[in-house]
Amino acid sequence: MRIGVVTFPGSLDDRDAARAIRLAGADSVALWHGDHDLHGVDALVLPGGFSYGDYLRAGAIASLSPIMTEVIDAANKGMPVLGICNGFQMLTEAHLLDGGLIRNEAGRFICRDQGLRIENNTSDWTTGFSANAEIVIPLKNGEGSFMASAETLKALEGDGRIVARYIGGNPNGSLNDIAGVTNARGNVVGLMPHPEHAVEAGFGPDTDTAMASGVDGLVFFTSVIAQALVSR
Amino acid sequence: MPTIVVEVMPKAELLDPQGKAVAGALGRLGQTQSALATVTGVRVGKRFEISIDGEADAATLAAVRELADTVLSNSVIEDVVGIHVQNAPSAAVV
Numbered sequence: 364m365r366i367g368v369v370t371f372p373g374s375l376d377d378r379d380a381a382r383a384i385r386l387a388g389a390d391s392v393a394l395w396h397g398d399h400d401l402h403g404v405d406a407l408v409l410p411g412g413f414s415y416g417d418y419l420r421a422g423a424i425a426s427l428s429p430i431m432t433e434v435i436d437a438a439n440k441g442m443p444v445l446g447i448c449n450g451f452q453m454l455t456e457a458h459l460l461d462g463g464l465i466r467n468e469a470g471r472f473i474c475r476d477q478g479l480r481i482e483n484n485t486s487d488w489t490t491g492f493s494a495n496a497e498i499v500i501p502l503k504n505g506e507g508s509f510m511a512s513a514e515t516l517k518a519l520e521g522d523g524r525i526v527a528r529y530i531g532g533n534p535n536g537s538l539n540d541i542a543g544v545t546n547a548r549g550n551v552v553g554l555m556p557h558p559e560h561a562v563e564a565g566f567g568p569d570t571d572t573a574m575a576s577g578v579d580g581l582v583f584f585t586s587v588i589a590q591a592l593v594s595r
Numbered sequence: 596m597p598t599i600v601v602e603v604m605p606k607a608e609l610l611d612p613q614g615k616a617v618a619g620a621l622g623r624l625g626q627t628q629s630a631l632a633t634v635t636g637v638r639v640g641k642r643f644e645i646s647i648d649g650e651a652d653a654a655t656l657a658a659v660r661e662l663a664d665t666v667l668s669n670s671v672i673e674d675v676v677g678i679h680v681q682n683a684p685s686a687a688v689v
Binding site (some may be wrong): 368419420423427455456461462463464465466467468469470508510511513536 | 605609610614616617646666667669671672673
C-alpha cells in the first residue's frame with residue numbers, strides 16, 4: 364500500500380508521518396502542495412505544522428492549495444484521508460469534515476501526552492482499536508478547541524462520528540471533549556493529537572511499563588493498511 | 596482607487612481567547628488608569644482592505660461578499676460583520 368503525505372509551506376510533521384507509515388508497513392509517498400498530482404496513492408495524510416504561518420485562519424490557505432482539488436475529489440470518492448492537527452484544520456476548512464478549530468480556551472499552546480478514548484472503531488483509520496480503547500498520544504497545538512453549531516454537534520454525536528474524545532480533563536475547551544471526528548463515510552478522519560509521534564518505543568509517551576515506550580499511534584496507520592487489504 | 600473593507604469577528608457565542616487576554620491586560624492597566632476602569636470586555640476580529648482596479652460596482656461588491664463568506668471568514672467560527680467601500684487604503688487616525 365502507498366500512502367501519500369502532502370507537504371505544505373510550513374508543514375512540520377510530514378517526515379514523522381512518512382516514518383510512521385513506513386513503520387506500520389506501507390510505502391510513504393511525498394506529495395507537494397503545489398502539484399495537481401496524487402501519484403496514484405491509496406490513502407493520504409495531511410500532516411501537522413503551521414501551513415502559511417496560520418495566516419487568515421489555521422489551515423485556511425492550505426485548504427485552497429492546488430493539490431487540495433485532487434485531495435477533495437479523492438476523499439469524496441472514498442480514499443482514506445487522515446488530517447493531523449493542522450491537517451485536521453485544513454479538512455474542516457475544505458468542508459471535508461464538520462466543525463472548526465479555534466484558539467485553546469486558556470490562550471496557551473499546549474504540548475503534552477494526552478489520554479484519548481477511541482469511540483468510533485469503524486472509520487478507515489481506527490478499525491484496529493478495540494471498542495472504547497483508551498490510548499495516550501502527544502497533543503501539541505495552539506488552536507485545538509473544536510467548535511460546531513448545536514445542530515452539527517448533535518448530528519456528529521448521533522451518527523457516532525466522534526472518533527476520539529479527550530479523557531483525564533479537557534485540555535483546550537473543545538465542545539463535548541472532542542479530539543477527532545470523521546465524515547459520514549468514515550474515510551476522512553481529523554485528529555488534533557499526533558498519532559505519528561507515538562509509533563516507536565523509545566520515542567513515544569511514557570507508559571506504566573517503561574519510559575517513552577508508548578506506540579498507541581501506530582494503530583491508526585496499521586488500521587488503514589488492514590482496511591485496504593480487506594477492501595481489495 | 597476604491598478599497599473594499601471586509602470586517603470579520605469571532606462568533607459572539609464563542610469564547611474569544613485573544614480578546615480575553617487583551618481584556619485581562621487592560622484590566623491590569625485599569626488599576627492605575629481610571630479611564631480604563633470601565634472596560635468590561637474586548638473582542639478581537641479581522642479587517643481586510645481589498646484594493647480594486649476600477650469601480651466598486653454591484654457586481655464587484657457581490658463578488659467580494661462571496662469571497663468574504665467563503666474565504667475571508669469561516670462561518671462555523673466567525674461572522675462577516677461589515678462590508679463597505681472607502682476611497683483609499685486606511686491611513687493613521689490623526
